[in-house]
Amino acid sequence: MSGVWLRPGRPARTGPPLSRDRIVAAAVELLDAEGVTGLTMRRLAERLDAGSTTLYWHVATKDDVLDLALDHIFGEVELPTGEAGSAGDWRADVETLLLGWRAAMLRHPWSAALLGRPMLGPNVLARTEFLVSALRRSGLVEPDLGAATHGLANYVIGSAVTLASARPEDTDSGPAAREHLAAQADRYPALVASGHLDDRDWDDTFRRGLTYLLDGLAARTGSG
Structure with missing residues (x-):
């Protein structure tokens, strides 16, 4: 099963208060500042003050982070109600x-x-x-x-x-x-x-x- 949208989410893990939402928010900030080439899993982990192992528990790959970040900014587009x-x-x-x-x-x-x-x-x-x-x-x-x-x-x-x-x-x-x-x-x-x-x-x-x-x-x- 390929792609972040086609894999089931992992259960919550005890430890540092890291969540997928925090990861995505930090990734968007890094992308805004550095662009796609500036986003690496190491730099993202550093921005979150987390270890790489903890980061990979929540997101399996850099591609997952990019997909999540892209969907996140679409959430800024308000829908008429x-x-x-x-x-x-x-x-x-x-x-x-x-x-x-x-x-x-x-x-x-x-x-x-x-x-x-x-x-x-x-x-x-x-x-x-x-x-x-x-x-x-x-x-x-x-x-x-x-x-x-x-x-x-x-x-x-x-x-x-x-x-x-x-x-x-x-x-x-x-x-x-x-x-x-x-x-x-x-x-x-x-x-x-x-x-x-x-x-x-x-x-x-x-x-x-x-x-x-x-x-x-x-x-x-x-x-x-």
Whole structure:
């Protein structure tokens, strides 16, 4: 049986007051500070002031820690409750969820590198269930439902990956890059005219793009 989500939990053990919740919280702090490459089981044990043997009692592998940490940050994404989360405005629900998901990923830039891992944690599954349910309320059915779910998820992930991977030197080279493009305006007139390399409000850009996507889904289903 492979993966932390597919193995039964171990019974509580007497000794230092170490718990899976404490381990995950410390792992997220370490990942925020050092990124994925900075997380090792030795460094995590040191941060927890625990021995490696004690740590391995609670989590079998580093991969387990990464899976738990990734699911933990999905728990930061609030789900609309009450009427809006059951039978209300599907579009508002989807927008709220996706904006929250992107914000959580930007608070924890390392998360973008882990999204190819098995996404079977309770927080991930609850939010995916919410997204699919909201899209079903719009009138979407398979195969359009699956395409819309993955398309919206990929839009969020793509935005977060792009911003998370941006380097300071890339921003510093902005004027030179714009001059390089402007010098070739005859070859790239649309890019130059649109200010392709100009600085912009990326939050506003994301919201606009999301609006276009949701407009398309609404038109597809006639749900307004």
